[in-house]
Amino acid sequence: MTGVLIDGKQVAAALRAEVAAKVATLPYQPGLAVVLVGDDPASAVYVRSKDRAAAAAGIAARTIRLPAATAQAELLATIAALNADPTVDGILVQLPLPPQIDARAVIEAIDPAKDVDGFHPVNVGHLHEGRPTLVPCTPLGVMKLLASTGVALRGARALVLGRSGIVGKPMAALLTQADATVTVAHSRTRDLAAECRRAEVLVAAVGRPEMVRGDWVAEGAVVIDVGINRLPDGRLVGDCATAECAGRAAAITPVPGGVGPMTIACLLENTLTAAQARRG
Numbered sequence: 643m644t645g646v647l648i649d650g651k652q653v654a655a656a657l658r659a660e661v662a663a664k665v666a667t668l669p670y671q672p673g674l675a676v677v678l679v680g681d682d683p684a685s686a687v688y689v690r691s692k693d694r695a696a697a698a699a700g701i702a703a704r705t706i707r708l709p710a711a712t713a714q715a716e717l718l719a720t721i722a723a724l725n726a727d728p729t730v731d732g733i734l735v736q737l738p739l740p741p742q743i744d745a746r747a748v749i750e751a752i753d754p755a756k757d758v759d760g761f762h763p764v765n766v767g768h769l770h771e772g773r774p775t776l777v778p779c780t781p782l783g784v785m786k787l788l789a790s791t792g793v794a795l796r797g798a799r800a801l802v803l804g805r806s807g808i809v810g811k812p813m814a815a816l817l818t819q820a821d822a823t824v825t826v827a828h829s830r831t832r833d834l835a836a837e838c839r840r841a842e843v844l845v846a847a848v849g850r851p852e853m854v855r856g857d858w859v860a861e862g863a864v865v866i867d868v869g870i871n872r873l874p875d876g877r878l879v880g881d882c883a884t885a886e887c888a889g890r891a892a893a894i895t896p897v898p899g900g901v902g903p904m905t906i907a908c909l910l911e912n913t914l915t916a917a918q919a920r921r922g
């Protein structure tokens with residue numbers, strides 16, 4: 643059996659077109675500010691992609707580039723100015739941040755109504771209580787990819803591999819809200835392979851290149867690979883050995899071209915959501 647590759651680029655393109663069509667009907671232009679501190683090359687690429695995608699959707703995007711040595715106080719002052727700017731509906735600080743900066747303090751400084759990453763504790767709390775809120779872009783994108791496969795989540799055994807605040811924890815909350823029976827596995831889990839083999843839906847978000855092997859996957863499972871790992875030879879691979887896993891899965895996301903494009907498309911959707919909530 644060879645599983646279907648889930649085309650994240652196509653699902654993302656459809657979402658981006660949907661957001662652009664909605665933005666075109668608004669009597670105002672939603673605004674997005676992306677803050678990039680330092681010169682991490684991967685972050686620079688992601689920020690450029692966000693800027694271009696926002697502009698293509700009719701969102702007024704601006705990128706604020708700060709040097710790697712920026713002091714925390716300066717970054718907090720930048721965020722305070724964006725919080726106070728009525729033309730800015732969404733604020734995003736690209737992660738990771740340089741070591742002198744406390745990422746938690748920075749995220750908490752963002753107005754929760756403008757927190758299009760959904761990382762602020764107020765939005766995290768709303769998500770875990772099942773209230774409408776700004777949801778982190780990657781897990782939101784994963785839910786849309788799962789919907790695109792038609793897999794029934796209600797009652798399904800779902801395994802989330804990884805417990806980060808950015809992906810694993812919100813992912814588990816969203817799957818629980820969709821009535822899946824959710825297990826969160828991590829580096830201290832006994833017999834990870836056996837846990838994975840029980841899953842009908844497997845979301846891998848551990849940041850370990852090709853850790854999930856083909857024989858960890860149940861026949862007919864839907865596998866979502868959140869990992870984006872650059873190997874020393876330059877190749878980009880996920881957390882799953884894609885070809886092996888595709889031999890057992892009903893459907894699997896590729897890397898690249900799976901979850902990554904959805905992260906950016908969902909950022910546009912969150913910016914639209916934030917703008918509509920703020921401006922009516």
Ligand SMILES: Nc1nc2c(c(=O)[nH]1)N[C@@H](CN(C=O)c1ccc(C(=O)N[C@@H](CCC(=O)O)C(=O)O)cc1)CN2
Binds near residue numbers: 905
């Ligand atoms: N503030 C945030 N920082 C980071 C987030 C985030 O959601 N908010 N997520 C990641 C990086 N990221 C977005 O910021 C991101 C990563 C990857 C992709 C993507 O489309 N990847 C492509 C491959 C690109 C390549 O060749 O390198 C793919 O998977 O097809 C988009 C966004 C960490 N930081």
